[in-house]
Amino acid sequence: MTETDDDDGSVLEVEFRFERAAYPFVRASAVADCTLELAELVPRADGRYAEFFNVTGGDPEQIAALAAEHEGTEVSLVESYRDGSLFEFMVSDGCPARRLAELGALPRRVRGSAGRGTIVAEIPSDADAAGIVERFLEETPEATLASKRSKPSMTPLLSEATLHRRLETRLTERQLEVLRTAFDAGYYDWPRESSGKEIAAELGISSATFSEHIHAAERALITTLFEER
Template sequence: MSIRRQESTSDPVVEIELLLSDETVPAIAASEAEGCRFELEEFIPRGDDNHVEYYSVVGGDPGAVAEMVAEHEAREADLLSRREDAGLLEVLVSGDSPAMLLAENGALPRRVTVEDGDMTIAAEVPSSHDASAAIEAFTDAYEDSRLLAQRQQSYFTPLFSHREFEEAIEEALTDRQREALQAAHEAGYYEWPRQITCQELADRLDVATPTYTEHLRTAEQKLIQLLFEDGTVSEPDG
């Protein structure tokens, strides 16, 4: 399933590109130790200073990569699917990460790659935020980082066609998973700052909080796999 891009010229943004070589960041350390390449596919806030990052990993042993990332006290890693030297990795992060730090300062990461001990992040800063402030916050937090480029450009937003998206969702999600995801979206769960908690959403749907959380988490995982499946990563077991 392909992802198409549609250009909009209505709101120009500043694109910034940063380089980070801090081996205290688990993905950076793992890329150098295992000789693999990470690409950040998506990150999703979960509340309580937690968020989830989804990485495609190519090269090395995906299982060993997951174990190495999970050794960090602020990370939990789960290998969602794999094929020999490639996999899709879900990482639960407690506290900040490079991508989330930029997002919190108004810079939306569009491309994050990690290879040979270096992380390169390209992010877009809309006109409502200050690109210089986002850069300063990042370089202050990570001493071993520097700005590679800064330029003005138009938005490029990846989109499914409406028909493809509806068909993919219908096939991938159960009724409960779709209900959990729709309720979260409509109630502002994915807004920043978050407008509602998982417990409040569970109460609205009259289900136990762990049950609701599991439905939502599974729905998110399936969407990530649909959006970024390109033949490199196999379907998860079960």
């Protein structure tokens, strides 16, 4: 294990590795001969998490079947491309990236290739970094801590200008309004500050309509991230 520390930083970046793990993003990379990379992790109102994975190579049907074999995981193909695809994995339990998010770390890179998995996460300065790492390793015996280092700030996913430009072309005005309202209300905070039902009431729409708009907006945003990468 390689560890580097820089006391000048305020954010701790940690890297975990998984060898021969049964997690879908690791197993599918070995069996289907493909590479899976997490594009975004989104909490849902029912306590589950939607994980959007970029997949390069492999047969989409085989990848979906392999992921579906994992208990607590629902799989759907979002979009197919010439050299890959975008999948949504809906997970309720047994996912290391989800567990890190629940503990207070922010997964920035989740990758499975050739049967080996890697998760790089950032832990904010106000969190108990040592406690998060210790607890995660205790609960996840398949994981090993490969490295850790301090850095001055969290990693941005997209520049603000790029994000606004893409969203203007991909989202309807109503979808953008719902997405912005949800964000301002703490819908994407951990722990969540407002539920989908509460935000729907604020917007004067039904919970079903809120769910429809927010999921469409999230998919448009994830597609933007996928194309940027």
